[in-house]
Amino acid sequence: MSSLYLDETLDLASVAAGDTVAVTGDEARHAVTVARVRVGERVSVGDGRGRIVSGAVTSVEGRRLELEVDGVHDDPVPAPRLTLVQALAKGDRDELAVQAATELGVDRIVPWAAGRSVSRWEGPKAEKGRARWASIVREAVKQSIRSRIPDVEAVASTRELPERLRGERVLLLVPGAETPLSAVRPDGRDLALVVGPEGGMDPTEIERLREAGGEPVRLGDGVLRTSTAGPAAIAVLSVALGRW
Template sequence: MSSLYLDETLDLAGVAPGASVVLDGDEARHAVTVARVRVGERVSIGDGRGRIVAGEVAATESRRLELAVDEVREDPEPSPRLTLVQALAKGDRDELAVQAATELGVDRVVPWAATRSVSRWEGPKAEKGRARWAAIVREAVKQSIRSRIPVVEPVAATRELPARLQGERMLLLVPGAETPLSGIRHDGRDLALVVGPEGGMDPAEIARLVDAGAEPVRLGDSVLRTSTAGPAAIAVLSVALGRW
């Protein structure tokens, strides 16, 4: 399997086998000088918006790579879309969740400043944190050779979630909830998985979201870490939705 390199400025619409595509800038530098890609090796280049072209490397320079395209992949917008609302967590647990969720197929990520979140994104730290998650998502897309880069939105407070997720089916991952996630039947809406921090969701927070239409669901009898709950739920839904 070839390695994937991304350039969101590329226009790959209409590119067909037999064409040449040029990758330049920092992504090309990484391919040529860090990954040591050489002429004749097979790589893929994506635009992050659903298109990937693959083929053999025809030429390289320090910040330029030319690809002889022999394969084109174009993926439609996923339906339904899966959103991960991941509570901010201490250490790198939230980052691990975002990385794994991206590899497993999440379509959008919303950082959530939950009541019990120890980590706080305030002031300039809010954009710095969002950018950090966006970089993690981008690298996970490359590792898993996905054609679309999930959007990482600005951090949201609990009161903002209903508006951010308007029209989506909100599923709160709450240990001990009566309804199992595996029992959910798709009703046509996009799905948003809401994952709490290390200490779980505050009861008042759960009540507020339930009043806004959210549904508490459980993954099983065990209690998962915030770093594994979201990815596990995405795996369950990917099977149920026929993605896998």
């Protein structure tokens, strides 16, 4: 399979077989100087908004790569969408969750400043953290050859979550919950998975989110790490949604 390069500045909507597409900037520099792409090799280029074009490379320079398109692939906007509400966690555990969730097909990510979160995004650190997650998501999209880049929103507090998730079916991953996630049947609404930090969600947070319509569900009888729970739940729901 050819490598995927992303250039969100490209307008690929009207590109057809036989057209030439040029990738410039850092993405082209990486392709040419790091990946050592050469004329004649096949690559794919995406705009991050649902379209990927593929073809053989016809020209390479330091910060420019051109290919002649011979294939066009379009993905519709997913329906229903999958949102991961990932609590901030210490070390790189939240980042591991975000990376794996992206590879597995999540459509939107909401960083959550949970009550038990050790890591804190405050002041300038909030945008820096969001940008870091967005970069991880972008690289995971390239690795998994996805046509759409999931949105990474600004960090949310527990108080803000109900409004952020308005209209979505909210599933709270709570060890010991009565309902297993495998028993959930999609009802047409977008789905949001809420994953707590190390130590899980505070009981008052669970109650607040339940009052806002959240449904506690469990993943098996064990307790998964915060880095594992979200991706595992996305895998379960992907089967239920017919994505896999």
